[in-house]
Amino acid sequence: MRPSKAVRPSVRSRPASRRQRGLAGPSARGRPAPRKLRATASSHVDADACRGLESIMATTAQQLDTAVQLHRAGRLDEAREIYRQVLAREPRHADANNLMGLVARQKGEFTAAIAHLQAAIAADATQAAYVANLAEAYRGMQRLPEAIAAYEQAIRLQPGEAVPHIQLATLLEQTGQLDRAAACYHKATELDPTKPAAWAGLGMLYKHAGQLAPAGDCLRRAIQLYDAAPLHFELGNVCQMQGRLDEAIECYRRALTLQGDFAAAACNLGNALREQGQSEEAVEQLQRAVAMRPDLAAAQSNLGAALQDLGRLDEAQACFERALQSEPRRSEFLLNLGTVFKDKGLVAEALPWYERSLAAQPGYAQALCSRGTALLSLGRFAEGWAGYEHRVGCSQFNTLKFPQPRWDGSPPGERRLLVHCEQGFGDTLQFIRYVPLVRQIDPRAMVAAQTELLPLLEASGFGPLLAKEQPLPPFDVHVPLMSLPHVFGTEVETVPADVPYLHAAPDLVAKWREHLATQPGFRVGIAWQGRRAFRGDALRSMPLARFEPLARVAGVRLFSLQKGPGSEQVAEMGDRFEVIDLASGLDYSGGAFMDTAAVMKSLDLVVTSDTAIAHLAGGLGVRVWVPLSFAPDWRWMYGREDSPWYPTMRLFRQRVLGQWDEVFERMAAELATLVP
The missing domain is CATH 3.40.50.2000 (Glycogen Phosphorylase B;)
Incomplete structure (x- = not known):
């Protein structure tokens, strides 16, 4: 299953300080301070008028204190009514406009929210929290450039605060400005290394950039600060991508312990168990995911694949068909249905599904490779070998990838040629027969094979050989061992089948x-x-x-x-x-x-x-x-x-x-x- 988008601990969901959100009580912004009022009163107004203004100020403060408590309790309509009363008396009151804007944003009334927050800023442009709240209102309307500009202003007003850097980073991610987003997350971790959202966001950026080691490090830091299911889930995804299946499985299990209804975690746990060959438990976890989320098409498809591993092909087919009902043009699901027909021995029925998969995703390597092997099984070698070349783009094959060009079978001249074995021992033992044909063209050709097989292959006359797991000498062109049938145009009738070509000591x-x-x-x-x-x-x-x-x-x-x-x-x-x-x-x-x-x-x-x-x-x-x-x-x-x-x-x-x-x-x- 494709890992879901990161779910980070939301700094916005936590109760904020007054400086952050204006929910800690009114400061009477938008009105002159009481001391100044008294000074003005002594010069220009009588004492009774001063006492009246102070009474209004006290009433406003009491009302806002009450409204903030209601606001925090989620009683938004009651809080808004009090904010409205305050603004009826004092339309430019900064805190009241800020708080009214917050209520409007929480209720999805973004236009009204923006108007009130702009009024709050007009009354007091020094408050970073007001500007940050305006940024969130812009975000709610998908006015992302304005949201970014607002957060940049909030940071200028309060440069030492980590939270605005985190929120700005999330906006920059949304707009594809990933380098700037990473810089913001880095700055947030410097300003306050206790913010899990900063570490989580930075980890996810590393993950999407393919930098898995630092991604894992950042996510582990986030988990130390905030033991949350989504973070364990994402760390599990990173570990699975690294091939660290034991750790991935542990992460997914922890995510499910913290959040028992986490369907995506159950789905990915099933996938990791399947990769380890634990197909029975994989089926159990994937069934759990499907029970939680019957609409989760990826879980249906992955359950089908695990059942297919166990030879339960009718059940697998039913799962693939249900997945396709949800996403009828998803290339992986179309391919999976083809593979189950192939496993039933119905290759003629499988081929159209491979074609449909390729129509949905032209150039899809897995479908091209699967179609190639199906054609090989039918004896259509010329087409089959060409399709099988696409295995290099498939994750389940361990074919080495090099920047040097592939060998096409022509004499390499002064260029140094490397033949490298791939996949399992059986694959090497089957296709090593092609090495003498290569050396007829280039006697200097280097061959790299699995270390464990070197004694047998050298005893069989295929030396000199290199260990493929060790650093390789310089070379100019290369070819995977199992590409040699394609290079030599092997047909059923021309398979080099002289035996023995392996020899015991x-x-x-x-x-x-x-x-x-x-x-x-x-x-x-x-x-x-x-x-x-x-x-x-x-x-x-x-x-x-x-x-x-x-x-x-x-x-x-x-x-x-x-x-x-x-x-x-x-x-x-x-x-x-x-x-x-x-x-x-x-x-x-x-x-x-x-x-x-x-x-x-x-x-x-x-x-x-x-x-x-x-x-x-x-x-x-x-x-x-x-x-x-x-x-x-x-x-x-x-x-x-x-x-x-x-x-x-x-x-x-x-x-x-x-x-x-x-x-x-x-x-x-x-x-x-x-x-x-």
């Missing part, structure tokens, strides 16, 4: 072959769980228990290659079926996948969910089966049991969305034909 192969020789039977390596934080993992991964039909095939022995999340399921199987756990001895010293690759060379078959293990097995040229969801990732295409990327791979697709049982029974039947 011979010493590790010998070590594991000796170890596995003690395990008789048809050896099947298995992996079932992807990275849970990956959106869509609920669709591609399956529990270990699904592999039981394979374990029942006579002569088959299952070996776990699963590391990290999901590996705990081996112990949970108990006596249900045997799985020999190899993962505890894999890849702890030599680099990612080094042992796993060596083990695979001594197995008869690998069966794995759609993770990096599948790409490793395919690149090694070993026999590998991949159970796929009904609508898998674009690279596996549609309606095929084979893959143009991996000649030794076989694909087993769900025939019904979410149903794995039939897939594994089918694999078990095929497996039985392989066992001697």
